[in-house]
Amino acid sequence: xxxxxxxxxxxxxxxxxxxxxxxxxxxxxxxxxxxxxxxxxxxxxxxxxxxxxxxxxxxxxxxxxxxxxxxxxxxxxxxxxxxxxxxxxxxxxxxxxxxxxxxxxxxxxxxxxxxxxxxxxxxxxxxxxxxxxxxxxxxxxxxxxxxxxxxxxxxxxxxxxxxxxxxxxxxxxxxxxxxxxxxxxxxxxxxxxxxxxxxxxxxxxxxxxxxxxxxxxxxxxxxxxxxxxxxxxxxxxxxxxxxxxxxxxxxxxxxxxxxxxxxxxxxxxxxxxxxxxxxxxxxxxxxxxxxxxxxxxxxxxxxxxxxxxxxxx
Numbered sequence: 001x002x003x004x005x006x007x008x009x010x011x012x013x014x015x016x017x018x019x020x021x022x023x024x025x026x027x028x029x030x031x032x033x034x035x036x037x038x039x040x041x042x043x044x045x046x047x048x049x050x051x052x053x054x055x056x057x058x059x060x061x062x063x064x065x066x067x068x069x070x071x072x073x074x075x076x077x078x079x080x081x082x083x084x085x086x087x088x089x090x091x092x093x094x095x096x097x098x099x100x101x102x103x104x105x106x107x108x109x110x111x112x113x114x115x116x117x118x119x120x121x122x123x124x125x126x127x128x129x130x131x132x133x134x135x136x137x138x139x140x141x142x143x144x145x146x147x148x149x150x151x152x153x154x155x156x157x158x159x160x161x162x163x164x165x166x167x168x169x170x171x172x173x174x175x176x177x178x179x180x181x182x183x184x185x186x187x188x189x190x191x192x193x194x195x196x197x198x199x200x201x202x203x204x205x206x207x208x209x210x211x212x213x214x215x216x217x218x219x220x221x222x223x224x225x226x227x228x229x230x231x232x233x234x235x236x237x238x239x240x241x242x243x244x245x246x247x248x249x250x251x252x253x254x255x256x257x258x259x260x261x262x263x264x265x266x267x268x269x270x271x272x273x274x275x276x277x278x279x280x281x282x283x284x285x286x287x288x289x290x291x292x293x294x295x296x297x298x299x300x301x302x303x304x305x306x307x308x309x310x311x312x313x
Contacts, residue, residue: 008051008055011047011050011051012047012055012058012059012062015043015044015046015047015059015063016043016059016062016063016066018043019040019043019044019063019066019083019086020063020066020067020070022036022039022040022042022043023040023066023067023070023071023075023078023079023082024070024071026040026078027070027071027074027075027078028071038187038188038191038192039191039192039195040078040082040086041082041083041085041086041089041188041192042086042192042195042196043086044056044059044060044063044083044086044087044090045085045086045087045089045090045093045192045196046090046196046199046201047059047086047090048060048086048087048088048089048090048091048093048094049089049090049091049093049094049196049201050090050094053091053094056087056090056091057087060083060084060086060087063079063083064076064079064080064083064084066079067079067080067083077117080113080117081110081113081114081117084109084113085106085109085110085188086192088102088105088106088109089102089106089188089189089192089193089196092105093196093201093202093203093204096202096204097204098204099189099193099204099205099206102189102204103182103185103186103189106185106188106189107181107182107185107186110181110182110184110185111178111181111182114181118130130173134166134169134170137166137169138162138166141162141165141166145158145159145162168245171242171245171246172245172246172249174242174246175245175246175249175250175253178250179250179253208264209260209261209264210261210264210265210268211261211265212257212258212261213258213261213299214254214255214257214258214295214299216299216300218251218254218255218299219255219296219299219300221247221251222251222252222255222296225244225247225248225251226248228244229244229248252292254295255292255295255296255299256284256288256291256292256295257295258294258295258296258298258299259284259291259292259293259294259295259296259298260281260284260291260295261295261298262294262295262298262303262304263277263280263281263284263291263294264277264281265304265307266304266307267280269307269308
């Protein structure tokens with residue numbers, strides 16, 4: 001692999017040009033931009049995996065500046081997300097980090113950067129996306145109430161019910177925000193690492209989903225939160241309520257994934273066709289609480305160990 005100055009600059013200019021093209025398509029071309037959105041970090045990821053960290057960091061900074069020139073403020077906002085994301089992915093490959101490290105690094109970066117951008121949008125542009133979202137919901141419920149009232153079907157205590165529903169939505173927003181960010185990080189990794197593998201880079205692989213296992217401490221956290229909820233009640237909107245409901249939501253989501261993982265493991269051990277596994281996965285969604293119980297049992301009693309001994313080939 002060439003590390004001389006000429007190679008560094010030549011490849012750097014090519015990578016910046018390719019990054020600029022992908023970013024411009026994502027920003028200005030509505031339909032095609034949906035497809036290029038998640039591969040904008042790819043050129044910088046490839047470059048960061050091939051060249052030293054200082055060189056890759058310099059090219060990443062230049063790419064961010066180009067994003068401002070190409071797309072203005074919106075281009076800069078997008079560039080500040082995807083350019084460093086490509087650097088993180090590529091640098092993790094170059095230093096031979098695990099895929100879990102890569103996932104946590106990209107997820108935490110997106111979490112931090114989107115939070116900073118949200119704060120700055122309030123301070124400098126007086127634009128609060130979450131507040132606008134809540135206002136939209138309030139308008140919807142008001143219009144719905146007017147329609148039901150005109151037909152004489154407005155339930156008793158409708159206004160109070162709407163108020164509590166909106167407060168609940170506001171309370172669980174942090175959990176949905178964190179979940180959305182890490183799902184986005186996972187999609188970025190799945191797409192870009194697949195393409196980088198085709199470009200002959202040594203890319204780490206995620207273990208199969210059937211092997212997904214949470215640390216047992218998650219089960220203890222869930223038990224503490226569940227037991228705590230039996231003896232302590234928080235007033236809606238208080239800090240304690242906010243912490244409790246988001247902790248419960250995140251832990252249930254993790255245990256839900258644990259339950260689905262066990263389902264995949266069981267179907268694989270039994271040798272059943274993949275379509276039945278996919279069907280069972282979709283069926284697990286309406287059976288959300290049952291799937292959580294399955295995840296709890298698997299984490300607490302190692303159900304898959306019993307399945308392996310019972311049905312091993």
